[in-house]
Amino acid sequence: MKSHDVRIWGIRKRPTKKPSYEVRWKVGDAKPFPETFRTKALADNFRAKLMRAAQNGEEFDTETGLPESMATAVTVSLTWYAFARKYLDMKWLHAAPNSRDSINETLTLVTTELLDDRPGRPDDETLRRALRGWAFVVQPEDAEPQPTEIANPLRWVEKASQPLAGLKEPAAIRRVLDSLKLTLEGAPAAAETVRRKRSVLYNALGYAVDLGELPENPVTTVKWKLPKVTKQVDRRVVVNPRQARELLAAVSYVGGYKRARGRRLVGLFACMYFGGLRPAEAVGLRRQDCTLPEKGWGSLILERTRPTVGKRWTGTDSVHDHRGLKNRAADETRVVPIPPRLVRMLRAHIEEFGTATDGRLFANERGGVVASTTYWRVWDEARRLALAPDHVASPLAGRPYDLRHAALSTWLNAGVDPTEVAERAGNSVEVLLSRYAKCLDGREDIANRRIAELLDEDDQEDDDTD
Structure with missing residues (x-):
């Protein structure tokens, strides 16, 4: 339905961790429509467009809350899939190979989450293969054309992909963020992996703001806790010199x-x-x-x-x-x-x-x-x-990288200045002390012995006093 009965309120500042600004307006008897922006200038611009449309006598839609002039812009908004391809093209050339892999994985996962339930949906494995192996990889100019078993699923994705603008809804962006906690195969993802994928998503949606597709980065509009990453190295993985x-x-x-x-x-x-x-x-x-x-x-x-x-x-x-x-x-x-x-x-x-x-x-x-x-x-x-069966079954030196953990821990426990250890290792002192300071086998025994010696001295002083 359409209506000329429009009421537009002033801009309201939301008391969130990162301040945001909300424009609210009402069309006819419908519930008030809210729109949130990261800066007051963006909110002013949006409100001014609503005011101008109302002053020009435009009818407002009671379902979307928008006048015809603004509703048209929404209609031609990019789908998530089209935007993700655009973002990939922008990032690919200057991204390191490992970063390309991470971008590919994140875009694939979010794309599968933002698909409508349309007839002819390919199975999950086919979708992952088409997206991860073709859609989100920038192919060289002389690359072979997509085979039919890849091209057909990607055509379905183009039609089924939901609008990028839908991520302005808190429930939608929260659902996407929750999907990052799983791998492409559906298993729980490691905490560091979740953080990495969240960073890619945040960067991508920041680009959507730059393009004018979103008024603000929706990741910042919902309260969503990242899983905690263990900073300290598990001391069980560290070998002693022998x-x-x-x-x-x-x-x-x-x-x-x-x-x-x-x-x-x-x-x-x-x-x-x-x-x-x-x-x-x-x-x-x-x-x-x-x-x-x-x-x-x-x-x-x-x-x-x-x-x-x-x-x-x-x-x-x-x-x-x-x-x-x-x-x-x-x-x-x-x-x-x-x-x-x-x-x-x-x-x-x-x-x-x-x-x-x-x-x-x-x-x-x-x-x-x-x-x-x-x-x-x-x-x-x-x-x-080299190791006894119980040690083979344990985390002890489970990865080659654990040799580096052992090296840095050994240097620290030998009394080498942390600044020198950090320089040799290529770490910051902060990272060094938070991760490696408590890893060497036998350090606890040394501390216990020193404490015991101190307590013995106190006992001896008490005996002398008596």
Whole structure:
């Protein structure tokens, strides 16, 4: 129904954590219509449009609350799917491969949540394959056309996708946020994964505000708690020096002497433990980055990392990204002093296996970049060789990355200044102290002994007084 009976109230400031401004108006006998904006200027602009339409004698719709001039703009609003494709095109070129993967995963999940129940819906697996493998990947110009089994589901998605403007409703955005707590397969997602996907969604809807499709970012309009992320490393994963030596020795036995599958990677794991390197930093280490004297301490100059991300996200024929250090500028380096034991191990590795054509210390049997799946398999076998059955079943050194945790904890417990440890590790002091300070086995025993000694001294003083 249409009506000329329109009442428009003044702008009301909402007392939320992030202040917002609400425009309210009424058409005929319908309930008042609210519209919320992140700034007073946006609210003023919207209210002015309503006032202008009423003064011009336009009829207002009793269902949408909007005059014809403003309702037309809503009608041609983008669907979520069309907007998501537009956002992907904007972000893809300058996004790191891992970020592309995260954007793809989030857009796929939200898209499946914002679909109408139309006839001919493809099954969930087909939808995920079409969205994750094709719709939300920027294809090269010479890419093959979509196969029919992909093109047909995506045409259905185009028709079934709900309007982007629908996310202005608190119930709709809350439903989308709740969907982030699950993986694409429907299993509960890790807390850090939920936070990452929420960040992507927030950034995407911020772009919708920039385009004028939304008056404000709807993520900020609802109270929704992010799951808490555990900051401290689980102390059960941290090996002590004896366990670390036994694990490194076991790595050398994996694959036998002839294939040398494990021996090729002993130095890789040693860099994580004795140098505190991240796995991707160790994989990308080159001979020209190493100072390896015959005696004494050496050093590593870290500049590049080679994380495994997949060809789909790198946009090249390589499954490995080639990027700078984490949380640092593109060309910034980090110098890591390394003890004589690691110097000797790296010299022995170079003498036996040489280097790859680009100078990398660690390569697979064909000279390529060591894949994460390769060193994970070797590590799993080494754990079974080195650890007792109860330790194999425990979280102890469950991942190669846990060697880095052990390294940083050991340095801290040895009394090395946290600022120096943070510099070597490539962390901030705040992150270092919050995550690694309580991880080394045996630290509790030292504290207990000191407390016991103090209590004994107090008892002795009491005896002397008596």
